[in-house]
Amino acid sequence: MNLRQYLSERKAIIDESLDKLLPYDSEYPNIIHKSIRYSIFSGGKRIRPILVMASAETVGGSFQDVIPIACGVELIHTYSLIHDDLPALDNDNYRRGKLTNHKVFGEEIAILAGDALLTMAFEIISNEQNKVNSHKILQIINELARSCGTKGMIGGQVVDLESEGKQINISTLEYIHINKTAALINASIRAGAIYFDASEEQLNMLTKYAEKLGLLFQITDDLLDLEGDIKKIGKPVGSDIKNKKATYPRLCGIDKTYSIAHKLADEAKEIAGSFGEKGTFFNLLPDYLLTREF
Amino acid sequence: MNLRQYLSERKAIIDESLDKLLPYDSEYPNIIHKSIRYSIFSGGKRIRPILVMASAETVGGSFQDVIPIACGVELIHTYSLIHDDLPALDNDNYRRGKLTNHKVFGEEIAILAGDALLTMAFEIISNEQNKVNSHKILQIINELARSCGTKGMIGGQVVDLESEGKQINISTLEYIHINKTAALINASIRAGAIYFDASEEQLNMLTKYAEKLGLLFQITDDLLDLEGDIKKIGKPVGSDIKNKKATYPRLCGIDKTYSIAHKLADEAKEIAGSFGEKGTFFNLLPDYLLTREF
Numbered sequence: 001m002n003l004r005q006y007l008s009e010r011k012a013i014i015d016e017s018l019d020k021l022l023p024y025d026s027e028y029p030n031i032i033h034k035s036i037r038y039s040i041f042s043g044g045k046r047i048r049p050i051l052v053m054a055s056a057e058t059v060g061g062s063f064q065d066v067i068p069i070a071c072g073v074e075l076i077h078t079y080s081l082i083h084d085d086l087p088a089l090d091n092d093n094y095r096r097g098k099l100t101n102h103k104v105f106g107e108e109i110a111i112l113a114g115d116a117l118l119t120m121a122f123e124i125i126s127n128e129q130n131k132v133n134s135h136k137i138l139q140i141i142n143e144l145a146r147s148c149g150t151k152g153m154i155g156g157q158v159v160d161l162e163s164e165g166k167q168i169n170i171s172t173l174e175y176i177h178i179n180k181t182a183a184l185i186n187a188s189i190r191a192g193a194i195y196f197d198a199s200e201e202q203l204n205m206l207t208k209y210a211e212k213l214g215l216l217f218q219i220t221d222d223l224l225d226l227e228g229d230i231k232k233i234g235k236p237v238g239s240d241i242k243n244k245k246a247t248y249p250r251l252c253g254i255d256k257t258y259s260i261a262h263k264l265a266d267e268a269k270e271i272a273g274s275f276g277e278k279g280t281f282f283n284l285l286p287d288y289l290l291t292r293e294f
Numbered sequence: 295m296n297l298r299q300y301l302s303e304r305k306a307i308i309d310e311s312l313d314k315l316l317p318y319d320s321e322y323p324n325i326i327h328k329s330i331r332y333s334i335f336s337g338g339k340r341i342r343p344i345l346v347m348a349s350a351e352t353v354g355g356s357f358q359d360v361i362p363i364a365c366g367v368e369l370i371h372t373y374s375l376i377h378d379d380l381p382a383l384d385n386d387n388y389r390r391g392k393l394t395n396h397k398v399f400g401e402e403i404a405i406l407a408g409d410a411l412l413t414m415a416f417e418i419i420s421n422e423q424n425k426v427n428s429h430k431i432l433q434i435i436n437e438l439a440r441s442c443g444t445k446g447m448i449g450g451q452v453v454d455l456e457s458e459g460k461q462i463n464i465s466t467l468e469y470i471h472i473n474k475t476a477a478l479i480n481a482s483i484r485a486g487a488i489y490f491d492a493s494e495e496q497l498n499m500l501t502k503y504a505e506k507l508g509l510l511f512q513i514t515d516d517l518l519d520l521e522g523d524i525k526k527i528g529k530p531v532g533s534d535i536k537n538k539k540a541t542y543p544r545l546c547g548i549d550k551t552y553s554i555a556h557k558l559a560d561e562a563k564e565i566a567g568s569f570g571e572k573g574t575f576f577n578l579l580p581d582y583l584l585t586r587e588f
Contacts, residue, residue, distance in 0.1 A: 023444060029452040032444050083409060088401035107382035108455055111405065115377060116448045118409065122416045123439035126432045134428035138420045141435065145417035150317060150326050154410045158323040161402055 003284045007045070010053060010063075014046040014074060017067050021124055035105040035113040036120075039078050043096040047217075048073045048188045051210075054281045055192030059202050066192050068128070069140060072121040073188045076148055079117035080157075080184075082110050089161065118148075133195070140191045147187035156180025160245065168246045174215075176246065181221075182214020189213075205271055209282060212268035213289075219261045220289045222247035226254070265290055297578045301339070304347060304357075308340040308368060311361050315418055329399040329407040330414075333372050337390040341511075342367045342482045345504075348575045349486030353496050360486050362422070363434060366415040367482045370442055373411035374451075374478075376404050383455065412442075427489070434485045441481035450474025454539065462540045468509075470540065475515075476508020483507075499565055503576060506562035507583075513555045514583045516541035520548070559584050 018040055023033045049070030053063035063070075085092040085100040086107060092100050102110035125144070128137050146152060156179030163172060189210040193203055226249050248257040265286035272282035312334055317327045343364030347357035379386040379394040380401060386394050396404035419438070422431050440446060450473030457466060483504040487497055520543050542551040559580035566576035 027444075029444070029449050029456065031456070032448065032452045036444070079409075083405060086402075086405065088405060108380075109452070111377060111380065111382060112448050112452060115373075115408070115412065116444045118412055119439050119443045119448070123436060123443060126436040126439065128432060134432050137432060138422060138428050142417060142420040145413050145420065149413045149417060150321075150323070150330070150410045154326065154406050154413070155323055158326045158403070158406060162323065162325070 001280050001284060003281075003288055006281065007050065010050045011046045013053075013063075013067070014049045014070060015041070017071050018074065021068075021071055022120075031105065031109055032113060032116060035101055035109045036116060038104060039082050039101045039113065040074070040117075042098050044074065044078065046074060048077050048185060051185065051188045052192040055189045055206060056196055057192075058206070058275050058278045058282060059193045059196050059198040060278070061192070061196030063192075066195050068124050069137075069191050069195065070188075072125040073144070073184070073191070075117045075121040075124070076144065077184065079114040079121070080148075080153060082114040082117070084157065086110060089157075136195055136197070140194055143190060143194070144184075144187045147183040152179050152183035152187075153181075156183070163246045166246075168251075170251060173246050173248065173251055177215055177218040178211075181218040182211060185214040185217060186210040205274060209268055209271040212264045212271070213282075213286065216261055216264040216268065216286060216289055219248050219257060219264070220292060222249055223254070223257060223261070224292070261290060295574050295578060297575075297582055300575065301344065304344045305340045307347075307357075307361070308343045308364060309335070311365050312368065315362075315365055316414075325399065325403055326407060326410060329395060329403045330410060332398060333376050333395045333407065334369070334411075336392050338368065338372065340368060342371050342479060345479065345482045346486040349483045349500060350490055351486075352500070352569050352572045352576065353487045353490050353492040354572070355486070355490030357486075360489050362418050363431075363485050363489065364482075366419040367438070367478070367485070369411045369415040369418070370438065371478065373408040373415070374442075374447060376408040376411070378451065380404060383451075430489055430491070434488055437484060437488070438478075438481045441477040446473055446477035446481075447475075450477070457540045460540075462545075464545060467540050467542065467545055471509055471512040472505075475512040476505060479508040479511060480504040499568060503562055503565040506558045506565070507576075507580065510555055510558040510562065510580060510583055513542050513551060513558070514586060516543055517548070517551060517555070518586070555584060 022037060022040060025034045025037055027033050049067075052066050052070040052073055056063050056066045081095060082101045084090050085095060086102055093103050094100060100110075101113060105113070122141060122145075125137065125141055128134070148154065150158070156176050159172065160176045160180055163176065186207060189206050190203060193206050198206070225247070248260065252260070268286045269283055272279040272286075275282065316331060316334060319328045319331055321327050343361075346360050346364040346367055350357050350360045375389060376395045378384050379389055380396055387397050388394060394404075395407060399407070416435060416439075419431065419435055422428065442448065444452070450470050453466065454470045454474055457470065480501060483500050484497060487500050492500070519541070542554065546554070562580045563577055566573040566580075569576065
């Protein structure tokens with residue numbers, strides 16, 4: 001498997017599906033649809049939807065069937081970025097090298113665009129005519145919502161905001177990462193497998209994998225923020241430092257952070273190995289994250 | 295039927311259910327749960343959840359079974375109020391006589407509390423173990439999400455914001471009311487009936503009723519805003535005028551607005567009549583809205 005090619009092909013599938021699912025710019029009221037499309041098509045790598053599709057395949061399903069769920073997850077992710085960037089929260093002017101949503105459309109539209117994306121995620125996922133699968137889809141909606149709520153993503157976001165400028169310990173930092181980033185990654189991976197009736201054992205393995213991957217994902221993001229280059233990640237380098245955000249490098253130092261990341265990657269790969277050939281993507285992904293420049 | 299007593303009893307049922315469903319103030323991270331409970335328990339009349347329950351009964355179902363859906367609808371309604379009140383939107387300091395969420399908890403927590411309530415609504419509604427009903431619940435989630443999206447509540451909100459301080463015509467005003475207020479009322483009434491396998495004809499009648507009621511609801515709110523008293527409605531009288539909001543009284547004058555409202559009430563009652571005794575609540579509600587002081 002050529003991972004870069006795989007990621008690029010899967011991203012193209014998601015981009016095309018999102019384009020079909022989202023209202024056009026020209027639909028009334030135009031400004032909200034422009035705002036939504038602006039953020040959705042601003043260079044996201046579609047990692048979370050790709051995880052949904054890959055997980056479906058890992059348990060023997062077809063990725064096409066979970067595309068609506070995959071797109072829903074990307075809408076949720078994008079909503080969270082738009083709201084995170086708002087002046088009242090992280091107050092970021094740039095993301096992925098482009099002006100943030102509120103800088104282009106104003107705060108009021110950015111708030112509503114985030115609200116609309118979250119709402120639309122549940123609309124798209126529930127828009128399923130297949131009665132046989134209804135129970136599974138309900139379970140997926142339930143797990144996704146839980147992962148984004150106050151005991152998941154929003155909880156992580158709240159503690160992250162509360163920790164700004166404060167001395168925090170490693171367990172608080174872990175809480176932030178596990179909830180703010182890893183929870184949705186976990187729910188994405190579980191969603192693809194649940195859709196195809198994964199066994200309890202498969203789900204347990206995927207959940208463990210997802211926990212490692214989610215933490216690895218946030219840690220490599222922290223490292224990127226510290227060492228990255230604005231051209232590559234599209235936001236001013238060190239914006240976490242500007243906001244006095246708690247990160248692994250700040251708390252443990254760079255060397256220790258790299259060694260934590262490598263350990264997580266090794267553990268994730270070991271779990272992925274148990275899925276045999278069907279786990280190839282999950283096996284390659286951790287090393288890719290370790291060396292990523294996005 | 296004593297309508298005031300009925301409303302008060304139903305409100306008590308919803309309040310108790312919400313109290314059970316929502317995380318306690320003491321749950322981590324405390325501030326977001328405090329913020330959520332602050333707005334949920336700040337004197338809402340629970341009209342939308344009561345509509346869900348009444349609609350279930352109108353088609354022969356039991357109101358107890360739709361309580362989670364009813365609560366979900368109230369969470370959605372509350373999220374929309376918190377975000378509407380934000381400085382970037384209506385910038386209101388008071389609602390129902392109490393400080394708005396962001397005035398108490400700060401803008402960042404108010405944004406996240408709204409996000410959390412919207413998310414939790416879908417979590418609660420999808421948290422259903424009964425496989426038989428899964429398909430119906432998916433349909434309800436789908437309709438609710440649609441009613442709150444850019445072709446529903448959020449669309450109405452966007453056009454409302456864009457219309458501030460502008461001369462608008464009656465069809466734009468209707469668009470705002472139908473989407474910002476009536477869409478969720480419509481979805482609430484349909485939800486209770488869909489849950490109990492209402493016939494196509496029943497659903498059509500209820501939908502027509504809901505369209506009249508939704509518009510009547512917003513028009514009487516406009517009249518209240520103009521003529522009300524801060525002690526009764528809990529916000530400074532004439533706040534719509536402060537924001538140069540488009541309203542029926544501003545566009546058509548007070549007398550014409552009252553006659554539109556009475557016509558809508560008559561039409562709604564006629565439809566409710568076709569449900570016989572089971573439609574008693576729906577029959578009494580329009581006149582109650584006409585004379586309401588809340």
